[in-house]
Amino acid sequence: MEPLLDIRDLTVSYRTPQGPVRAVDAASFAVPRGEVVGLVGESGCGKTTVARAVMGVVPRSAEILGGPVLFEGRDLIRLSERERRALRWREMAFIPQTAMSALDPVYRVGRQIEEVLVERGGRSRTVARARAAELFGLVGIDARRLDDYPHQFSGGMKQRASIAIALALEPKLVLADEPVTALDVIVQRQVLDVLKALQARMHLSVVLVTHDISVVAYACDRVVVMYAGRVVETGRVAEVLERPRHPYTMGLTNAFPDLESAAGELVPIEGSPPSLLDPPRGCRFAPRCPFAQPRCTASEPPLLTDGEDHAAACWRAEEAPALRIQAAEAATWRR
Numbered sequence: 001m002e003p004l005l006d007i008r009d010l011t012v013s014y015r016t017p018q019g020p021v022r023a024v025d026a027a028s029f030a031v032p033r034g035e036v037v038g039l040v041g042e043s044g045c046g047k048t049t050v051a052r053a054v055m056g057v058v059p060r061s062a063e064i065l066g067g068p069v070l071f072e073g074r075d076l077i078r079l080s081e082r083e084r085r086a087l088r089w090r091e092m093a094f095i096p097q098t099a100m101s102a103l104d105p106v107y108r109v110g111r112q113i114e115e116v117l118v119e120r121g122g123r124s125r126t127v128a129r130a131r132a133a134e135l136f137g138l139v140g141i142d143a144r145r146l147d148d149y150p151h152q153f154s155g156g157m158k159q160r161a162s163i164a165i166a167l168a169l170e171p172k173l174v175l176a177d178e179p180v181t182a183l184d185v186i187v188q189r190q191v192l193d194v195l196k197a198l199q200a201r202m203h204l205s206v207v208l209v210t211h212d213i214s215v216v217a218y219a220c221d222r223v224v225v226m227y228a229g230r231v232v233e234t235g236r237v238a239e240v241l242e243r244p245r246h247p248y249t250m251g252l253t254n255a256f257p258d259l260e261s262a263a264g265e266l267v268p269i270e271g272s273p274p275s276l277l278d279p280p281r282g283c284r285f286a287p288r289c290p291f292a293q294p295r296c297t298a299s300e301p302p303l304l305t306d307g308e309d310h311a312a313a314c315w316r317a318e319e320a321p322a323l324r325i326q327a328a329e330a331a332t333w334r335r
Contacts, residue, residue: 003030004072004173004205005054011066012049012058021276023049025229026066028303031173036199036206038216038237040252041226042273047209048097050226051175054207055094056084071173089120093166095159095176102162103150109161110136110146116168135164139194156187160194167198174199177209192219213252217241225249228273228284231303235310245312245320248285250327267330283314290332291316291323 012024024046031037039047052058054069056076068075071092076084088094096102104112110132117128133143139160150158159179166174176195180188196219199206208220216223216237223240225233225248233246244250254267271288274280280287282297289296295315303313316323326332 001033002073004033005031005207006068006070007050007054008068008070009066010050010053010069011064012046012053013063013065014059015061015063016277018277022065022229022279023062023276024053027226027229027231029224029231029234031205031207032222033172033205034203035221036196036208036219038220038223039207039209039226040211040213040216040223042211044273044276045226046229047211047226048177051094051177051207051209055088055092055175056081057094089116089166089171090169091171092173092175093169093171095162095166095174095179097178098182102165103158105150108147108149109153110148113146113161113165113168116165121169131168132164135168136161138167138198139164140190154187155183156191159183159187159191163191163195163198167202167204170202171204173205173207175207175209178211179208180215181210181212188215189218195219213241225252228279229276230284230313232285232314233310233312234303235308239308239310243310243320244324245306245310245317246285246314247289247291247316247323247327249312250324251288251333254327254330254333267333270333290326 008028009026010024011022011026014021014023027046027050039050041047053064054076064077067077069077103109113132113135114125114128117123117131118125123131132146136143136146141157141160153161180191183191210216220237222235223237224231225246227248233240233244233249240249241253244253251269269288274284274287280297282299283301286292286296301313301315303311305311
Protein backbone atom coordinates (compact mmCIF):
# COMPACT_ATOMS: atom_id res chain seq x y z
CA MET A 1 0.00 0.00 0.00
CA GLU A 2 1.23 3.48 -0.85
CA PRO A 3 2.38 5.35 2.29
CA LEU A 4 0.46 8.43 3.36
CA LEU A 5 3.69 10.47 3.49
CA ASP A 6 6.76 9.66 1.42
CA ILE A 7 9.83 11.85 1.98
CA ARG A 8 12.57 11.44 -0.60
CA ASP A 9 15.98 13.12 -0.32
CA LEU A 10 14.62 16.08 1.62
CA THR A 11 17.30 18.75 2.01
CA VAL A 12 16.77 21.96 3.97
CA SER A 13 19.42 24.67 4.26
CA TYR A 14 19.46 27.69 6.59
CA ARG A 15 21.16 30.98 5.79
CA THR A 16 23.33 32.11 8.70
CA PRO A 17 25.91 34.91 9.12
CA GLN A 18 28.62 32.22 9.13
CA GLY A 19 27.35 30.57 5.96
CA PRO A 20 24.74 28.01 4.83
CA VAL A 21 23.82 25.18 7.19
CA ARG A 22 22.20 22.02 5.84
CA ALA A 23 20.04 21.13 8.81
CA VAL A 24 18.51 18.23 6.85
CA ASP A 25 20.63 16.52 4.21
CA ALA A 26 18.99 14.07 1.76
CA ALA A 27 16.65 12.54 4.36
CA SER A 28 14.32 9.80 3.13
CA PHE A 29 11.64 7.83 4.95
CA ALA A 30 7.95 6.95 4.66
CA VAL A 31 4.98 7.17 7.02
CA PRO A 32 2.50 4.30 6.44
CA ARG A 33 -1.21 4.88 6.88
CA GLY A 34 -2.41 4.37 10.42
CA GLU A 35 1.04 4.08 12.02
CA VAL A 36 3.11 6.15 14.45
CA VAL A 37 6.62 6.92 13.24
CA GLY A 38 9.12 8.19 15.77
CA LEU A 39 11.73 10.67 14.54
CA VAL A 40 14.52 10.49 17.11
CA GLY A 41 17.97 11.96 17.67
CA GLU A 42 19.87 14.54 19.69
CA SER A 43 19.00 18.22 19.62
CA GLY A 44 20.06 19.85 16.37
CA CYS A 45 19.92 16.69 14.26
CA GLY A 46 17.17 18.06 11.98
CA LYS A 47 14.03 16.42 13.40
CA THR A 48 11.98 19.58 13.90
CA THR A 49 13.13 20.97 10.55
CA VAL A 50 11.76 17.86 8.83
CA ALA A 51 8.39 18.28 10.54
CA ARG A 52 8.20 21.98 9.72
CA ALA A 53 9.20 21.36 6.10
CA VAL A 54 6.35 18.87 5.77
CA MET A 55 3.91 21.41 7.24
CA GLY A 56 5.34 24.21 5.11
CA VAL A 57 6.15 26.45 8.07
CA VAL A 58 9.95 26.73 7.87
CA PRO A 59 11.35 30.21 8.69
CA ARG A 60 12.29 32.71 5.99
CA SER A 61 15.96 31.91 6.50
CA ALA A 62 15.35 28.32 5.35
CA GLU A 63 15.36 27.00 1.80
CA ILE A 64 14.14 23.58 0.73
CA LEU A 65 16.69 22.31 -1.77
CA GLY A 66 15.57 18.71 -2.26
CA GLY A 67 12.53 16.53 -2.35
CA PRO A 68 9.89 15.52 -3.20
CA VAL A 69 7.73 15.28 -0.09
CA LEU A 70 4.69 13.32 -1.24
CA PHE A 71 1.44 13.45 0.71
CA GLU A 72 -1.06 11.09 -0.90
CA GLY A 73 0.93 11.50 -4.12
CA ARG A 74 0.97 15.32 -4.02
CA ASP A 75 4.38 16.98 -3.77
CA LEU A 76 4.03 19.39 -0.85
CA ILE A 77 7.12 21.31 -1.88
CA ARG A 78 5.55 22.30 -5.20
CA LEU A 79 2.26 23.48 -3.72
CA SER A 80 1.46 27.17 -3.48
CA GLU A 81 0.98 28.73 -0.05
CA ARG A 82 -2.76 28.83 -0.69
CA GLU A 83 -2.79 25.12 -1.48
CA ARG A 84 -0.72 24.32 1.59
CA ARG A 85 -3.03 26.40 3.77
CA ALA A 86 -5.98 24.38 2.51
CA LEU A 87 -4.26 21.18 3.71
CA ARG A 88 -3.33 22.43 7.18
CA TRP A 89 -5.70 21.39 9.98
CA ARG A 90 -8.02 19.68 7.48
CA GLU A 91 -5.61 16.96 6.31
CA MET A 92 -2.48 17.52 8.38
CA ALA A 93 -2.02 19.16 11.76
CA PHE A 94 0.85 20.16 14.03
CA ILE A 95 1.28 19.75 17.80
CA PRO A 96 4.08 22.08 18.99
CA GLN A 97 6.69 21.30 21.63
CA THR A 98 5.15 23.52 24.29
CA ALA A 99 1.40 23.82 24.68
CA MET A 100 1.71 27.56 25.25
CA SER A 101 2.91 27.84 21.66
CA ALA A 102 -0.47 26.51 20.56
CA LEU A 103 -2.72 28.17 23.15
CA ASP A 104 -3.30 31.92 23.18
CA PRO A 105 -3.15 32.96 26.85
CA VAL A 106 -5.83 35.68 26.47
CA TYR A 107 -8.52 33.46 24.90
CA ARG A 108 -10.59 30.75 26.52
CA VAL A 109 -9.39 27.29 25.51
CA GLY A 110 -12.76 26.20 24.14
CA ARG A 111 -12.97 29.31 21.99
CA GLN A 112 -9.61 28.49 20.43
CA ILE A 113 -10.85 25.05 19.36
CA GLU A 114 -14.04 26.62 18.03
CA GLU A 115 -12.05 29.07 15.91
CA VAL A 116 -10.30 26.21 14.09
CA LEU A 117 -13.67 24.58 13.41
CA VAL A 118 -15.30 27.80 12.22
CA GLU A 119 -12.46 29.43 10.27
CA ARG A 120 -10.88 26.30 8.76
CA GLY A 121 -13.76 23.85 8.86
CA GLY A 122 -16.68 26.09 7.99
CA ARG A 123 -18.73 24.91 10.99
CA SER A 124 -21.38 27.04 12.62
CA ARG A 125 -20.72 28.37 16.12
CA THR A 126 -23.28 25.99 17.60
CA VAL A 127 -21.79 22.94 15.90
CA ALA A 128 -18.26 24.10 16.77
CA ARG A 129 -19.15 24.41 20.45
CA ALA A 130 -20.58 20.90 20.53
CA ARG A 131 -17.54 19.52 18.71
CA ALA A 132 -15.18 21.29 21.14
CA ALA A 133 -16.97 19.63 24.07
CA GLU A 134 -16.69 16.26 22.31
CA LEU A 135 -12.97 16.78 21.73
CA PHE A 136 -12.42 17.65 25.39
CA GLY A 137 -14.07 14.37 26.29
CA LEU A 138 -11.84 12.47 23.86
CA VAL A 139 -8.66 13.84 25.46
CA GLY A 140 -9.91 13.36 29.00
CA ILE A 141 -10.82 16.93 29.99
CA ASP A 142 -14.17 17.82 31.55
CA ALA A 143 -16.23 19.82 29.03
CA ARG A 144 -17.05 22.28 31.83
CA ARG A 145 -13.46 23.51 31.47
CA LEU A 146 -14.09 24.86 27.95
CA ASP A 147 -14.45 28.40 29.28
CA ASP A 148 -11.22 28.27 31.27
CA TYR A 149 -8.10 30.14 30.21
CA PRO A 150 -4.81 28.33 29.53
CA HIS A 151 -3.28 29.50 32.81
CA GLN A 152 -6.00 27.57 34.65
CA PHE A 153 -4.82 24.29 33.11
CA SER A 154 -1.98 22.09 34.31
CA GLY A 155 0.85 21.31 31.90
CA GLY A 156 -0.65 17.95 30.99
CA MET A 157 -4.09 19.46 30.40
CA LYS A 158 -2.59 22.13 28.15
CA GLN A 159 -0.88 19.49 26.06
CA ARG A 160 -4.07 17.44 25.81
CA ALA A 161 -5.92 20.58 24.75
CA SER A 162 -3.29 21.08 22.04
CA ILE A 163 -3.99 17.54 20.84
CA ALA A 164 -7.71 18.36 20.78
CA ILE A 165 -7.04 21.41 18.59
CA ALA A 166 -4.89 19.38 16.21
CA LEU A 167 -7.59 16.72 15.84
CA ALA A 168 -10.52 19.13 15.54
CA LEU A 169 -11.01 18.60 11.79
CA GLU A 170 -9.99 14.91 11.83
CA PRO A 171 -6.75 15.20 9.79
CA LYS A 172 -5.07 12.18 8.25
CA LEU A 173 -1.57 13.14 9.44
CA VAL A 174 -0.43 14.66 12.73
CA LEU A 175 3.11 15.93 13.29
CA ALA A 176 3.91 16.19 17.00
CA ASP A 177 7.12 18.06 17.88
CA GLU A 178 8.41 16.88 21.29
CA PRO A 179 4.85 16.90 22.71
CA VAL A 180 5.82 15.56 26.17
CA THR A 181 9.31 16.99 26.70
CA ALA A 182 8.28 19.64 29.24
CA LEU A 183 6.18 17.22 31.33
CA ASP A 184 7.13 14.96 34.21
CA VAL A 185 7.34 11.24 33.47
CA ILE A 186 3.90 10.35 34.88
CA VAL A 187 2.13 13.06 32.89
CA GLN A 188 4.21 12.10 29.85
CA ARG A 189 2.71 8.65 29.95
CA GLN A 190 -0.82 9.99 30.39
CA VAL A 191 -0.46 12.27 27.36
CA LEU A 192 1.10 9.50 25.27
CA ASP A 193 -1.74 7.16 26.25
CA VAL A 194 -4.26 9.75 25.06
CA LEU A 195 -2.41 10.21 21.78
CA LYS A 196 -2.09 6.45 21.21
CA ALA A 197 -5.78 5.84 21.93
CA LEU A 198 -6.90 8.60 19.57
CA GLN A 199 -4.45 7.46 16.89
CA ALA A 200 -5.94 3.97 16.96
CA ARG A 201 -9.53 5.20 17.15
CA MET A 202 -9.17 7.66 14.26
CA HIS A 203 -6.66 5.59 12.25
CA LEU A 204 -4.26 8.51 12.20
CA SER A 205 -0.75 8.57 10.83
CA VAL A 206 1.57 10.32 13.29
CA VAL A 207 5.14 11.60 13.10
CA LEU A 208 6.34 11.86 16.70
CA VAL A 209 9.47 14.00 17.02
CA THR A 210 11.47 13.26 20.17
CA HIS A 211 14.98 13.07 21.56
CA ASP A 212 13.93 10.31 23.98
CA ILE A 213 14.32 6.75 22.73
CA SER A 214 12.07 5.48 25.57
CA VAL A 215 9.16 7.52 24.21
CA VAL A 216 9.69 5.88 20.82
CA ALA A 217 9.72 2.45 22.45
CA TYR A 218 6.45 3.17 24.23
CA ALA A 219 4.41 4.95 21.58
CA CYS A 220 5.69 4.19 18.07
CA ASP A 221 5.36 1.49 15.42
CA ARG A 222 8.39 2.58 13.41
CA VAL A 223 11.45 4.66 14.11
CA VAL A 224 13.68 6.93 12.03
CA VAL A 225 17.01 7.73 13.70
CA MET A 226 18.64 11.01 12.60
CA TYR A 227 22.14 12.29 13.24
CA ALA A 228 23.65 15.59 12.04
CA GLY A 229 20.93 16.11 9.45
CA ARG A 230 20.97 12.60 8.01
CA VAL A 231 18.90 9.46 8.47
CA VAL A 232 21.20 6.75 9.86
CA GLU A 233 18.74 3.94 10.68
CA THR A 234 15.08 3.08 10.09
CA GLY A 235 12.75 0.16 10.70
CA ARG A 236 10.12 -1.34 13.00
CA VAL A 237 10.62 -0.16 16.57
CA ALA A 238 11.12 -3.59 18.11
CA GLU A 239 13.66 -4.58 15.46
CA VAL A 240 15.67 -1.36 15.59
CA LEU A 241 15.77 -1.01 19.37
CA GLU A 242 16.41 -4.68 20.12
CA ARG A 243 18.87 -5.22 17.27
CA PRO A 244 20.29 -1.82 16.28
CA ARG A 245 22.68 -1.91 13.34
CA HIS A 246 24.14 1.60 13.63
CA PRO A 247 26.47 2.52 16.53
CA TYR A 248 24.61 5.78 17.11
CA THR A 249 21.37 3.89 17.74
CA MET A 250 23.26 1.54 20.03
CA GLY A 251 24.47 4.57 21.96
CA LEU A 252 21.00 6.09 22.19
CA THR A 253 19.57 2.93 23.72
CA ASN A 254 22.25 3.12 26.43
CA ALA A 255 21.83 6.82 27.11
CA PHE A 256 18.16 6.95 28.17
CA PRO A 257 16.23 5.21 30.96
CA ASP A 258 13.18 3.11 30.24
CA LEU A 259 9.93 5.11 30.46
CA GLU A 260 8.65 2.73 33.15
CA SER A 261 11.83 2.46 35.19
CA ALA A 262 14.84 4.68 35.80
CA ALA A 263 16.89 1.75 37.09
CA GLY A 264 20.18 0.83 35.49
CA GLU A 265 23.31 2.73 34.51
CA LEU A 266 23.02 5.38 31.82
CA VAL A 267 25.92 5.44 29.39
CA PRO A 268 26.23 8.76 27.56
CA ILE A 269 27.72 9.13 24.09
CA GLU A 270 30.77 11.26 24.69
CA GLY A 271 31.28 14.39 22.61
CA SER A 272 28.64 16.30 20.65
CA PRO A 273 27.28 16.37 17.08
CA PRO A 274 29.46 18.17 14.53
CA SER A 275 28.89 21.68 13.30
CA LEU A 276 26.82 21.56 10.13
CA LEU A 277 28.68 24.62 8.84
CA ASP A 278 31.54 22.25 8.08
CA PRO A 279 30.45 18.64 8.68
CA PRO A 280 33.09 15.89 8.69
CA ARG A 281 33.73 13.83 5.62
CA GLY A 282 32.29 10.33 5.47
CA CYS A 283 30.09 9.14 8.33
CA ARG A 284 29.22 12.13 10.47
CA PHE A 285 29.11 10.00 13.59
CA ALA A 286 32.65 8.68 13.07
CA PRO A 287 34.36 11.26 15.36
CA ARG A 288 32.28 9.95 18.30
CA CYS A 289 32.03 6.31 17.24
CA PRO A 290 34.09 3.76 19.20
CA PHE A 291 33.98 1.41 16.20
CA ALA A 292 35.14 3.85 13.50
CA GLN A 293 37.63 2.64 10.90
CA PRO A 294 39.56 4.56 8.22
CA ARG A 295 36.88 3.94 5.58
CA CYS A 296 34.29 5.52 7.89
CA THR A 297 35.96 8.91 7.47
CA ALA A 298 36.84 8.36 3.81
CA SER A 299 33.33 8.09 2.35
CA GLU A 300 29.72 8.31 3.43
CA PRO A 301 28.00 4.94 3.99
CA PRO A 302 24.71 4.45 2.11
CA LEU A 303 21.46 3.62 3.85
CA LEU A 304 21.06 -0.08 3.04
CA THR A 305 18.46 -2.62 4.17
CA ASP A 306 19.22 -6.00 5.67
CA GLY A 307 16.81 -7.64 3.25
CA GLU A 308 13.88 -6.91 5.57
CA ASP A 309 12.28 -3.67 6.75
CA HIS A 310 15.41 -2.45 8.55
CA ALA A 311 18.01 -0.11 7.07
CA ALA A 312 21.21 1.41 8.46
CA ALA A 313 23.91 3.71 7.09
CA CYS A 314 27.04 2.09 8.53
CA TRP A 315 30.01 0.44 6.86
CA ARG A 316 30.09 -2.14 9.66
CA ALA A 317 26.34 -2.91 9.78
CA GLU A 318 26.98 -6.58 9.00
CA GLU A 319 29.07 -6.78 12.18
CA ALA A 320 26.24 -5.36 14.29
CA PRO A 321 25.72 -8.46 16.53
CA ALA A 322 29.33 -8.30 17.73
CA LEU A 323 29.31 -4.49 17.99
CA ARG A 324 26.16 -4.56 20.14
CA ILE A 325 27.93 -6.71 22.72
CA GLN A 326 30.76 -4.18 22.95
CA ALA A 327 28.38 -1.22 22.89
CA ALA A 328 26.63 -2.54 26.00
CA GLU A 329 29.81 -1.92 28.00
CA ALA A 330 30.25 1.55 29.42
CA ALA A 331 34.00 1.36 28.92
CA THR A 332 33.49 1.17 25.16
CA TRP A 333 32.09 4.68 25.07
CA ARG A 334 34.66 6.12 27.49
CA ARG A 335 37.64 5.45 25.30
